[in-house]
Amino acid sequence: MQRSKKMVLLAHCLLNVNSKVDGLALYKGAHKQTICKYIEQDIGIIQLPCPEMTYLGINRWGMSKNQYDTPKYRKHCRGILIDIVEQLVDYKRKGYEIQEIVGIDGSPSCGVNYHSHGYTGGMVETAEKQKKLLTEKQGAGIFMEELTKLLRENDLQVKKIAIDEKETP
Numbered sequence: 692m693q694r695s696k697k698m699v700l701l702a703h704c705l706l707n708v709n710s711k712v713d714g715l716a717l718y719k720g721a722h723k724q725t726i727c728k729y730i731e732q733d734i735g736i737i738q739l740p741c742p743e744m745t746y747l748g749i750n751r752w753g754m755s756k757n758q759y760d761t762p763k764y765r766k767h768c769r770g771i772l773i774d775i776v777e778q779l780v781d782y783k784r785k786g787y788e789i790q791e792i793v794g795i796d797g798s799p800s801c802g803v804n805y806h807s808h809g810y811t812g813g814m815v816e817t818a819e820k821q822k823k824l825l826t827e828k829q830g831a832g833i834f835m836e837e838l839t840k841l842l843r844e845n846d847l848q849v850k851k852i853a854i855d856e857k858e859t860p
């Protein structure tokens with residue numbers, strides 16, 4: 692059978708919500724609406740690594756972009772992205788099409804249109820109080836910024852879209 696030669700890159704948690712900060716999951720396993728859409732269209736799915744899970748593990752706290760914005764975290768993001776970007780270069784050379792990248796709006800790492808901002812660190816008594824200290828700010832998260840740079844460096848152009856999890860049924 693002929694392969695479609697079409698692929699998308701999905702933020703890790705769209706296929707595995709277990710990677711999210713405890714208390715933030717809005718579905719049980721995978722984001723069915725998104726996954727099923729691509730399966731129906733015969734589009735292959737590449738799962739991006741979760742930058743926060745691979746950096747701080749599953750017991751991490753929720754943090755904002757300004758907290759994650761350190762040279763070390765940016766280096767980590769690039770480090771886990773390079774293998775994927777190299778695959779994309781190879782696919783492109785052989786005529787495959789990467790249709791889009793799907794991020795998670797609101798995430799300090801995987802946001803595309805906006806990310807969480809504002810909490811500057813220090814002790815907080817409750818998760819509720821921490822949430823009140825956060826605001827949404829326009830612009831991509833750290834991981835998406837580093838992915839954009841790597842794509843540009845490798846002469847790749849891929850459209851980015853995002854799921855707004857607040858709208859997940």
Ligand code: SF4
Nearest residue numbers: 703704711741798801
């Ligand atoms: S860092 Fe990205 S992939 Fe990981 S849980 Fe957050 S939004 Fe999902």
